[in-house]
Amino acid sequence: MIEYILRRIFALIPVAFGVVTIVGLLIHIIPGDPVDQILGDYATAVQKTELRTSLGLDRPITTQLTDYYKQVLRGDLGNSIILKEPVTKLIAERVMPTVELAFAAMMVALLIGIPLGLFSAVKAGSLFDAGAMTIAMLAVSIPNFWLGPMLILLFSIHFGWLPVSDREGWDSYILPAFTMGTALASILSRMTRNSILENLNEDYVRTARAKGNPEWIVVCKHVLRNAALPLVTIIGLQFGVLLSGAIVTEKVFNWPGLGSLLLNAIENRDYPLVQGMVLVLSASYLVVNLLTDLSYALVDPRIKLK
Amino acid sequence: MSEPKSKKNTRWKLSLLKDPRISFGMFVVIFVVFCAIFAPLLAPYKVSNVDMSLRLAPPSAAHWLGVDTNGSDVLTSMLYGSRTTLFVAVMTVLLSLILGVTIGTVAGYAGKWTDSFLMRIVDILMAFPGILLALTLVSVLGPSLWSVIIAISATGWTSAARIARAQVMSVKERDHVMATRALGGNPLRLIRVHILPLIWTPIVVHATFAISGVIIVEASLSFLGLGPQDGAPTWGALLNQGRSVLEEAPHLSIVPGLAIMAVVLSLNFLGDALRDILDPHSDSSR
Numbered sequence: 001m002i003e004y005i006l007r008r009i010f011a012l013i014p015v016a017f018g019v020v021t022i023v024g025l026l027i028h029i030i031p032g033d034p035v036d037q038i039l040g041d042y043a044t045a046v047q048k049t050e051l052r053t054s055l056g057l058d059r060p061i062t063t064q065l066t067d068y069y070k071q072v073l074r075g076d077l078g079n080s081i082i083l084k085e086p087v088t089k090l091i092a093e094r095v096m097p098t099v100e101l102a103f104a105a106m107m108v109a110l111l112i113g114i115p116l117g118l119f120s121a122v123k124a125g126s127l128f129d130a131g132a133m134t135i136a137m138l139a140v141s142i143p144n145f146w147l148g149p150m151l152i153l154l155f156s157i158h159f160g161w162l163p164v165s166d167r168e169g170w171d172s173y174i175l176p177a178f179t180m181g182t183a184l185a186s187i188l189s190r191m192t193r194n195s196i197l198e199n200l201n202e203d204y205v206r207t208a209r210a211k212g213n214p215e216w217i218v219v220c221k222h223v224l225r226n227a228a229l230p231l232v233t234i235i236g237l238q239f240g241v242l243l244s245g246a247i248v249t250e251k252v253f254n255w256p257g258l259g260s261l262l263l264n265a266i267e268n269r270d271y272p273l274v275q276g277m278v279l280v281l282s283a284s285y286l287v288v289n290l291l292t293d294l295s296y297a298l299v300d301p302r303i304k305l306k
Numbered sequence: 307m308s309e310p311k312s313k314k315n316t317r318w319k320l321s322l323l324k325d326p327r328i329s330f331g332m333f334v335v336i337f338v339v340f341c342a343i344f345a346p347l348l349a350p351y352k353v354s355n356v357d358m359s360l361r362l363a364p365p366s367a368a369h370w371l372g373v374d375t376n377g378s379d380v381l382t383s384m385l386y387g388s389r390t391t392l393f394v395a396v397m398t399v400l401l402s403l404i405l406g407v408t409i410g411t412v413a414g415y416a417g418k419w420t421d422s423f424l425m426r427i428v429d430i431l432m433a434f435p436g437i438l439l440a441l442t443l444v445s446v447l448g449p450s451l452w453s454v455i456i457a458i459s460a461t462g463w464t465s466a467a468r469i470a471r472a473q474v475m476s477v478k479e480r481d482h483v484m485a486t487r488a489l490g491g492n493p494l495r496l497i498r499v500h501i502l503p504l505i506w507t508p509i510v511v512h513a514t515f516a517i518s519g520v521i522i523v524e525a526s527l528s529f530l531g532l533g534p535q536d537g538a539p540t541w542g543a544l545l546n547q548g549r550s551v552l553e554e555a556p557h558l559s560i561v562p563g564l565a566i567m568a569v570v571l572s573l574n575f576l577g578d579a580l581r582d583i584l585d586p587h588s589d590s591s592r
Binding site for chain 1: 426427429430433435436437438439441442443445447448522525529530531532542545548549552553556559560563566570571574
């Protein structure tokens, strides 16, 4: 197992190197002079020179890149041009709202998706199954930027039950969590259903039934455990979708997380902050993918052999 | 495989007609393409026609889908917006396919270090989660129609490349390809004549899903204020307007969202159905 873990971590090194290179080069694909873009038309020549020096743009591109690698390795992501604070500090301040939101969305997805898939599989072919799977198929096609406003329209404006936006109190989590979690719940319900149906014909299920176990024990104790394996991967792979969803959902609900920080940085042309955020988000995505693979290998030892 | 070709063809066509996903999907797609092509004839007003006194007016006989924050007719913007949506989606997928299939085929055919090198690039681009790289690229390139297309294609080609590579690697080992290689056939002609015709099925299925994916990404970018801003109306930009006036003018949020959902759903139906028909062995659970 340790050899497998090391091999997987080792394989990440070139990818991480490539990601840092692309992020480091971002500022150079700006058409025209990045300094003019950042400062606008009314900056003095002195201001321009100062910013150019502080961003290192006056040095050759290879020097800039090697400096950027060194800087990233030290854990330093530079300073925000607008907010004048270290990028790492700004990100750390905004990380919790997004993590909480992602966690709440995952809860919504798990609590709706898995029971729905389970019942559909047990009652496969029934009206419930057909209805649930049709709804799941429709729900997966609803984009976040539309589901969010529609939920606000219905539950905040029409019924007045929940707050429209902002992060204040536990009830402000409900609508954003459903906005982000619904598509994931649909995917999970379809996967759970398929996975359970595949397992229901296995020999061990026949044995469990033959021992006289009631059906719900067979399904919940024996089948669900085996069927849960592919779900681990799906949940891990959906992390990227969840991150994109967070950017859009935070905009809809005026949520003070990483998504809003990134959009503000883009709006203000605060490129060091944009670069730092892209780097941190991609790195966390890589780590989650790695952990997904490792956890999968841990529960299913056959994976390591491939 | 042993049955005569004509019989197989009729059955193929029959299953196309019988599938409700295909009829629904084709209906919506043809309708949107029709709207896009004939937008100038169908639109009740000109895009430049603005009446601020009617700002945010709800749907009425004069303005079937209401009026937006700038005093423009929503139906007109929706009709012209379908042009932007389809243009961006089709161009992006075409660009991604050309790039992806070429790179994937080269990687799969050449193997060895060429393959490892090209696949590392794919891995690196896939390390950026979801719309993050597209978002950043648009912000760097400036929000225009072509920067949106380039930004989405920049990561979009990677999945096409992976599919093409896997297909080429399996077809490469078949007898007729081995025979041509042994006879010293020109590799370019070999790929064009003996390999590419055999690998298009999963690529067509992928392209169908890719178009719906691009529509969502473009609409997300427009919603975030980073869509094409060369004057062409987009569905996502209408949604972005609707966000701040949700209470006064819900039609601004409802209408474009429904249109996006209908198109995305139909394309997903088409993709699912095409996969079932063209590629019966594949796993239909996504």
